Structures are given as C-alpha cells and as structure tokens.
Amino acid sequence: MNDFVGTRDLIKLYARRDRVKLPVGLLIMVGIVASSVTGFAKLYTTAKERTDFANGVNGNAAQLFMYGPVVRTDAAGGLVAWRTAALGGLIIGLISLFTVIRHSRGEEETGRAELIRAGVVGPRAQLAAAVAVAVVGNVVTALYLALTMGFQGLPWGGSIALALGLGATGCVFAGIGAIAAQLTESARAARGIASAVVGAAFLLRALGDAGKHDLSWVVWLSPIGWTERLHPFADERWWVLLLAAATTALLTAAAFALNARRDLGAGLLPDRPGPATAAPGLRTPLALAWRLHRPALLGWSAGFLVVGAVTGGAGKSIGDQIDSSSALKEVFENLGGHGDLVDAYLATAMGTLGLLAAAYAVQAALRPYQEETAGRAEPVLATRTSRIEWAVSHLVFALLGPAVALAVGGLAAGLVYGASTHGIGHEVPRLLGAALVQLPAAWILAALTTALFGLAPRAVQAAWGALVVFLLLGQLGGAFGWNQKLLDVSPFTHIPRIPAASLSATPLLVLVLVAAALTAAGLAGFRRRAVGS
Known part of the structure; x- marks a missing residue:
C-alpha cells in the first residue's frame, strides 16, 4: 500500500476540525499588521518623523532586543516591517507547530490514529496531512497579509515580501513541530520541546540584533530573524525565501525519516515512568x-x-x-x-x-x-x-x-x-x-x-x-x-x-x-x- 494513501481525505478532516482555530490565528496576524499600518500612518506623517523615530529605535538596545532594527527608516513600510517581523514570526511559528503536533502526536496519544490507520490509510498519511494543513494555512495567511498591506497603501513589493517572510517562518516551524512529534509519546511534551525551540530562535534573533556588530551573524541562526534579513520595503532579498523553503523541506524530510523508525504511539526518546506510588x-x-x-x-x-x-x-x-x-x-x-x-x-x-x-x-x-x-x-x-x-x-x-x-x-x-x-x-x-x-x-x-x-x-x-x-x-x-x-x-x-x-x-x-x-x-x-x- 502507498505510504501516503488517504492523505487528501485526512487534509479535509483536519481542515474541518481547525475551521475555527486557524481563522482565529489568521485574524490575529491580520489585526496586528493592519493596526501597525494604520497606526504608523497616523502617527508619523513625514519622512523626517519616521527617520527620527527609527533612529531612536536603532539606538535602543531594549527595543532592538524585542523587535529588531528598522531597515528602511524613512518609509512607513519599514516601520511596519520592524513592528511585525519578529512578533509575527513568533506568533505564526507557535500556531504552525501546535497545528502539526495536534494532528500527528495528539491523534496518536488519544488513540484516534490507530482507528484511522485501521482503514485504507498509509503509515505516513497522517503526518503528511498535518504538515500540509499547516503549510496551506501559512500560505493563506501570507495572501491575506499581502492584500491587507497592499490595499492599505503600502508598496506591493514590500507587502508581498513581508507576508511571504512571515508565511515561510510558519512553514519552517511546522517542520520543527513535525520532528518534535516524533520524539515523545506525549503531545504535551512535544509542544514543550517545540516551544523551547521557538523561544531559543527568538532569543538568538534578539541577541544578534541587540548585541554588537560582531554578533549580527547570530540572527541568521534563527528562522524568526530571516524575515528581518529579507529586508521588506527596502532592498528585498528574495533569496532568503529559498533558505526558508530549503529548511522546511529538510526538516519535513527528517520528520518522515524519524516517523519510519518508530512504532505507532511510541516516541524515539525513552519514556520515563514515574514511581509506583505517589509521593506524600x-x-x-x-x-x-x-x-x-x-x-x-x-x-x-x-x-x-x-x-x-x-x-x-x-x-x-x-x-x-x-x-x-x-x-x-x-x-x-x-x-x-x-x-x-x-x-x-x-x-x-x-x-x-x-x-x-x-x-x-x-x-x-x-x-x-x-x-x-x-x-x-x-x-x-x-x-x-x-x-x-x-x-x-x-x-x-x-x-x-x-x-x-x-x-x-x-x-x-x-x-x-x-x-x-x-x-x-x-x-x-x-x-x-x-x-x-x-x-x-x-x-x-x-x-x-x-x-x-x-x-x-x-x-x-x-x-x-x-x-x-x-x-x-x-x-x-x-x-x-x-x-x-x-x-x-x-x-x-x-x-x-x-x-x-x-x-x-x-x-x-x-x-x-x-x-x-x-x-x-x-x-x-x-x-x-x-x-x-
């Protein structure tokens, strides 16, 4: 039997189950971006005001740690990219990895995966469907973000770059979630591992941005920092999207390889049973x-x-x-x-x-x-x-x-x-x-x-x-x-x-x-x- 048979039907099932959760995540992202565009347009009406604000940000280590630098200092799009790249990458990354873990390890933990696999469903179909739902969700989110920024008056090139950067970040973390789902028998533990990776990625990006120039290379180690390095609304580096796509493909391939090495319901990391009797x-x-x-x-x-x-x-x-x-x-x-x-x-x-x-x-x-x-x-x-x-x-x-x-x-x-x-x-x-x-x-x-x-x-x-x-x-x-x-x-x-x-x-x-x-x-x-x- 084909390892991926039944994937299409599972995608429909998981999409139906997430018919509320994924739109909520989309609304959060669109709300953050739309409010940033409107807010900066009202608060900084001239190029000098935007430049003065951006110079203040770029000279403040605390704000660099939290959001990163402003790459394009004289344009509203540069301020929007600064405000949403790191924060948006963090949010969309968490949504993506939780989606994958919920439909892969979560299904195994509750026993539903065994019932599904009793039908005409390949052994890799559930993981493939979980990753596909997360990736499609990120593509749809990127589309809505680009339209939101473009119709609010920002340049279309920068809008598309920022939207694709955030969507690509979500896809990378979907791959990380797929790997975490193979490691433990518990969905909670898998979410903990994947969330720790997201936190480490955010911290690496923050240290690279807030540190001295000799630490700026650290940002490249974080998928959350890649949207920033894409330079939306400035000199867009479209090749950064290829880096994200290649990383997503490698992580997903690694997840499927790990999935083939374990039994249904088991994890690659050894389970640690607790004591036979509870502590007083x-x-x-x-x-x-x-x-x-x-x-x-x-x-x-x-x-x-x-x-x-x-x-x-x-x-x-x-x-x-x-x-x-x-x-x-x-x-x-x-x-x-x-x-x-x-x-x-x-x-x-x-x-x-x-x-x-x-x-x-x-x-x-x-x-x-x-x-x-x-x-x-x-x-x-x-x-x-x-x-x-x-x-x-x-x-x-x-x-x-x-x-x-x-x-x-x-x-x-x-x-x-x-x-x-x-x-x-x-x-x-x-x-x-x-x-x-x-x-x-x-x-x-x-x-x-x-x-x-x-x-x-x-x-x-x-x-x-x-x-x-x-x-x-x-x-x-x-x-x-x-x-x-x-x-x-x-x-x-x-x-x-x-x-x-x-x-x-x-x-x-x-x-x-x-x-x-x-x-x-x-x-x-x-x-x-x-x-x-």
Whole structure:
C-alpha cells in the first residue's frame, strides 16, 4: 500500500476540525499588521518623523532586543516591517507547530490514529496531512497579509515580501513541530520541546540584533530573524525565501525519516515512568494541581521577566522617540498628560502584560477540561474528592498564576527602569502596581473559561476566541476610531492606566464581581452535569 494513501481525505478532516482555530490565528496576524499600518500612518506623517523615530529605535538596545532594527527608516513600510517581523514570526511559528503536533502526536496519544490507520490509510498519511494543513494555512495567511498591506497603501513589493517572510517562518516551524512529534509519546511534551525551540530562535534573533556588530551573524541562526534579513520595503532579498523553503523541506524530510523508525504511539526518546506510588506531597487535589501547573507557571513567569525587563529598558529613551512625532506626542499626552509621556508608554506596556496574563489565565483554566477529556478526572473524582474541590484546585492557579506572572513582570520593569533613572525605590512600587492592576481583566477570561467548562464544555475553546476579540479591539479599535461602546466590551478598556492616570477602584470592583459571578455559574454547572459530557 502507498505510504501516503488517504492523505487528501485526512487534509479535509483536519481542515474541518481547525475551521475555527486557524481563522482565529489568521485574524490575529491580520489585526496586528493592519493596526501597525494604520497606526504608523497616523502617527508619523513625514519622512523626517519616521527617520527620527527609527533612529531612536536603532539606538535602543531594549527595543532592538524585542523587535529588531528598522531597515528602511524613512518609509512607513519599514516601520511596519520592524513592528511585525519578529512578533509575527513568533506568533505564526507557535500556531504552525501546535497545528502539526495536534494532528500527528495528539491523534496518536488519544488513540484516534490507530482507528484511522485501521482503514485504507498509509503509515505516513497522517503526518503528511498535518504538515500540509499547516503549510496551506501559512500560505493563506501570507495572501491575506499581502492584500491587507497592499490595499492599505503600502508598496506591493514590500507587502508581498513581508507576508511571504512571515508565511515561510510558519512553514519552517511546522517542520520543527513535525520532528518534535516524533520524539515523545506525549503531545504535551512535544509542544514543550517545540516551544523551547521557538523561544531559543527568538532569543538568538534578539541577541544578534541587540548585541554588537560582531554578533549580527547570530540572527541568521534563527528562522524568526530571516524575515528581518529579507529586508521588506527596502532592498528585498528574495533569496532568503529559498533558505526558508530549503529548511522546511529538510526538516519535513527528517520528520518522515524519524516517523519510519518508530512504532505507532511510541516516541524515539525513552519514556520515563514515574514511581509506583505517589509521593506524600500529592495527597490533596491542590498538591496534584500544583504538580500539573508548575511547569506552565515557571515558563510564563520567565517570559514575563524578559518582557518586563525589556519594557523597563526602553523607558528611559522612549520620551525622545515620542517627541519625534507630534501626533504620537498628542496621543500620549491624552493618555497621561503633559510631561508624563514615559508614564503613558509604561501604562500601555503594562496593558500588554495584562493581555499576556489573560492568555495564561485561559490556559490554566482549561486544564480541568483537558483532564476530563483525557479520562484522568474520573479516577480522582472516584475518591472522596468532590467535584468542586477538584475544580477549585485548578482554578486557584488560573487566578493566582497570572498574579505571580504580572508581579514578576512589574518588578522586572521597575528594577530595570529604576536603575536607569536612579530611582529604584520610586519606580518599583509604581510599575508593580501598574502590572497588578491588570489582574481583574485577566480574571474575567479565567472566569469565562470556567463558566464555559461548567455550562457548555463543548464550547470551552471559545474562551480563546474571546481573548482574540479583546486583542483586536485593543489593536484596531483606537486606530480605526471604533465606537466607544464597542470598545467597552473588552474588560481591558476599564483598567485604570496606571502610572499615567490615577487609580479608580470602581471599575476594578465591577470586574471582580463579574468574574466571581461567572466562576460561580461555572462551578454550579460542573457540579450538576455528567463528567465527560
């Protein structure tokens, strides 16, 4: 039998299963790019303003670390490429590798792959279909990105180059995800390995951009840096796309070679079985939940540490960049008042941390659903552990985990910014408070996830859709002048913009009450419904 027979039918099946997830990823990418185009067009209307801003970026190590350099300094397209190349590569890379792992290793772990292989399906068809869905998704995303930028007035050549660069980055990470799926027996472990590779790629790109000139070659070791080296809207280097295509082909071929060397359901890395009996510290549901949530909490906290430090490092010079644009200066003065431009920037940065914390909250709040669908919840609930006790043990980390991550990010920003201004004692409390004030909005997402888990478990993934809606409202709402009533749908709209504005307790209290009501409804629903329904 042909090794790839049935691939076409599996592509249709996987595309149907991802009919929501892939469009959500597409919306995120289009939203980021569209808001960048509109924002830069409004804020920097002359070539001199764009050049002054770009020179400020290229002279700031923190912003180079986060986004890379501006290659074309006098054109709006150059600023858009700077803003979206690294961030977009990171997002599309994660989406691509998660897609491949979900439809390859994830299918094997749940046992569905064995059922599919019992039919007229070749042994390599599932991996081929998983990679094909990810690649087609990246091609479609690149098409929409190019059209978005082109119809917004940017040069078509640069628009196509940037879109293809981001799509090619996604394809490379699809190949990395395919290899990770061959290594372990667990989809979770495969995602961890692949995510670590993405993090390393982003770090290599960041070190190469923020370091001295003798380290610039390091960027070539990172697929995330290749879009930057493509030079969209400047002297486009189209041959970089060939590098990405060749790398994707090699990684995919390596994944198929590894797939042929293992049995269905097995991984190439040896499995490490745990002890025959649980440790005394795992006697309670909360202790078990801590064991399950600990890796994610540590990983998210490390990410918040880096983002917070970069935010604080950029604070000292951000005022000069704001002064380079009268429109941008007016925007930040409206946010924070005259003379508080840096505070307004810091408030915006803390709002970004709040969105990231909300993503962590959704991930943590989804863990009970994952335990239930994997069949691990029933053995626990068969003991004296009550449903509410079990669900609350996970909910604790959905509520306190974001608090820990935000505290780490706020402390890092305060220490770095305070050190640069010789005012650590003054800045640390301000930025720590600015970070922690985002908590009620993140709790809304955790509570919404809990409500869906208890009342409509089949729709629980809609919590990610709600987060995307809030992200797009924040990214596009202000840039396109959307109605304030629409913007008020997002809980982040009601968060006081500390330290640029004064603290108002009323909206925070309302958000907490709404989160409490949603959580109570979700727990009540879970208590009544059948487990596994």
